[in-house]
Amino acid sequence: MASIISIDRLGKTYASGFSALKQVSLDIERGEIFALLGPNGAGKTTLISIVCGIVTASEGSVTVDGFDIGRDYRATRSRIGLVPQELTTDAFETVWATVSFSRGLFGRAPNPAYIEKVLRELSLWDKRNSRLRTLSGGMKRRVMIAKALSHEPDILFLDEPTAGVDVSLRRDMWNLVREMRASGVTIILTTHYIEEAEDMADRIGVINKGELIVVEQTAELMAKMGRKCLTLYLAEPMSSIPGALEDWKLSLNADGYELEYTFDVNDERTGVPSLLRRMSDLGIAFRDLHTRQSSLEEIFVSLVREGS
Amino acid sequence: MMADNRVNFNAHGVWAIYRFEMARALRTVLQSLVTPVITTSLYFVVFGAAIGSRMTEVDGVSYGAFIVPGLVMLALFTQSIFNASFGIFFPKFTGTIYELLSAPISYLEIVLAYVGAAATKSIVLGVIIMLTASLFVPVTIQHPVSMVAFLLLTAVTFSLFGFIIGIWSKGFEQLQFIPMLVVTPLTFLGGAFYSIDMLPSFWRTVTLFNPVVYLIDGFRWSFYGTSDVGVVVSLVATLGFLLACLVVVAWTFATGFRLKD
Numbered sequence A: 001m002a003s004i005i006s007i008d009r010l011g012k013t014y015a016s017g018f019s020a021l022k023q024v025s026l027d028i029e030r031g032e033i034f035a036l037l038g039p040n041g042a043g044k045t046t047l048i049s050i051v052c053g054i055v056t057a058s059e060g061s062v063t064v065d066g067f068d069i070g071r072d073y074r075a076t077r078s079r080i081g082l083v084p085q086e087l088t089t090d091a092f093e094t095v096w097a098t099v100s101f102s103r104g105l106f107g108r109a110p111n112p113a114y115i116e117k118v119l120r121e122l123s124l125w126d127k128r129n130s131r132l133r134t135l136s137g138g139m140k141r142r143v144m145i146a147k148a149l150s151h152e153p154d155i156l157f158l159d160e161p162t163a164g165v166d167v168s169l170r171r172d173m174w175n176l177v178r179e180m181r182a183s184g185v186t187i188i189l190t191t192h193y194i195e196e197a198e199d200m201a202d203r204i205g206v207i208n209k210g211e212l213i214v215v216e217q218t219a220e221l222m223a224k225m226g227r228k229c230l231t232l233y234l235a236e237p238m239s240s241i242p243g244a245l246e247d248w249k250l251s252l253n254a255d256g257y258e259l260e261y262t263f264d265v266n267d268e269r270t271g272v273p274s275l276l277r278r279m280s281d282l283g284i285a286f287r288d289l290h291t292r293q294s295s296l297e298e299i300f301v302s303l304v305r306e307g308s
Numbered sequence B: 001m002m003a004d005n006r007v008n009f010n011a012h013g014v015w016a017i018y019r020f021e022m023a024r025a026l027r028t029v030l031q032s033l034v035t036p037v038i039t040t041s042l043y044f045v046v047f048g049a050a051i052g053s054r055m056t057e058v059d060g061v062s063y064g065a066f067i068v069p070g071l072v073m074l075a076l077f078t079q080s081i082f083n084a085s086f087g088i089f090f091p092k093f094t095g096t097i098y099e100l101l102s103a104p105i106s107y108l109e110i111v112l113a114y115v116g117a118a119a120t121k122s123i124v125l126g127v128i129i130m131l132t133a134s135l136f137v138p139v140t141i142q143h144p145v146s147m148v149a150f151l152l153l154t155a156v157t158f159s160l161f162g163f164i165i166g167i168w169s170k171g172f173e174q175l176q177f178i179p180m181l182v183v184t185p186l187t188f189l190g191g192a193f194y195s196i197d198m199l200p201s202f203w204r205t206v207t208l209f210n211p212v213v214y215l216i217d218g219f220r221w222s223f224y225g226t227s228d229v230g231v232v233v234s235l236v237a238t239l240g241f242l243l244a245c246l247v248v249v250a251w252t253f254a255t256g257f258r259l260k261d
């Protein structure tokens, strides 16, 4: 049995009548890092909440390690740790108390040595006796992670772990995630940033408007999606694109000051050198140039278009 | 499929919630315990000393002593409701409820933990009030077993009632509504501070529709052996209310607990 989580035709319609998930089927493999990518409101949190038991599914089924999340909820939930998107903590508890509480809540006997290890790894040890309301946002997020790890879960859900997090915490967090994966923990994270998913994940699932559009090995998805955009900032504005450049798919922006060329990095011939050569032949000067990865939005647009 | 070897009762989880709730009370120990002690003392200064000295005995008991069971019951009602309703409402309000919902803990265990903690707190409070009262008036307990039974039953029943209120409340106003506008008036009108035999017969009949009368009456009988409605009736009424609360809780669970979308 390779998959640790098996989601079958899962659907969720909220009481408002809004359909947040539509027939989502997905298998998470044991030990992988899976990134769920999607714009605001795509249904990422809804999906995670159902697997964790916070939201009730309207249709479909989920099994965790072979156990049904409804019938065998004790078995499934004790295997899962969740770091939710929202920062919600009890203001007056201490770090130590709240993390120990989580361990007990998840049915584990006290183990101060383990809690100490988790707090040290998350650089929270010095703060163990501080009340939560005195902590900064970044530290609170660490506390949420510590709570999720307190009962030694086999599966960790991280719902937008890097929202509002500075560079150093982000690095710490990714190091921790890699360590956890090395120790056999399966990790599912959500993000808006494709670079983040690309860096971390073994596989990526893209979700949009409640539908899982694509699930792919990261390398393959990136290859598919590896489109880049070259912007040339012209010295003199153009009124239209000269006929001599019509072999390239160009667009003219910013009142004729910017020429944009979208190309596929995987193509043997990207067309960039020849374009630049032709422009210099024509005497079209540019002040600067810039390339960027296609944005997540553009990827969604192209995926949705492909899908339909 | 392999059998899951993790246990079927999450004792660590229940204990964690129970301790959390008790710790919350200890942090506000001043508010939780000192306030009721002062309030009780004030009752005795006003009712016991000032008014009580001009009152005759009620059923052979001095007025000051007569009101002790009623005072304890009033505190038990309001504090049980307050503690249990706040305990479950607050995580709902702050969002920390996510953890409870994602934990391998059953609804029954959740109720056990919250109701157990709330009942413990109000029993401790009840005992403190009795001790405070005994400094002012001679408190005797003729039927200690029955007294303890009523104390436990009432604390558990009203904590359960409070839990239900906490689950159903959508805001702080609703949380306060039932304790303030229903329970306290019914208690004052329910013979906490007088024997219903002292009322004109019409009002006596009306009062018999007030469930609180039955709850207080049995408790008072445990102290002084005097009763308006009879201890068995009182016990049956208390158990009936407990049963009603259990039914509502069970029904709330069966229909999705009102905590999940």
Ligand SMILES: Nc1ncnc2c1ncn2[C@@H]1O[C@H](COP(=O)(O)OP(=O)(O)OP(=O)(O)O)[C@@H](O)[C@H]1O
Pocket (backbone or CB within 6 Å): A014, A015, A016, A018, A019, A020, A038, A039, A040, A041, A042, A043, A044, A045, A046, A047, A085, B261
């Ligand atoms: N309790 C609710 N009642 C009604 N609609 C809801 C509820 N919770 C979420 N929704 C709706 O369901 C959709 C999916 O929400 P969800 O939180 O799963 O999105 P998301 O992918 O996590 O978004 P984000 O990236 O902003 O976190 C949204 O349109 C949201 O408005």
Ligand SMILES: [Mg+2]
Pocket (backbone or CB within 6 Å): A044, A045, A046, A085, A159
């Ligand atoms: Mg979300």
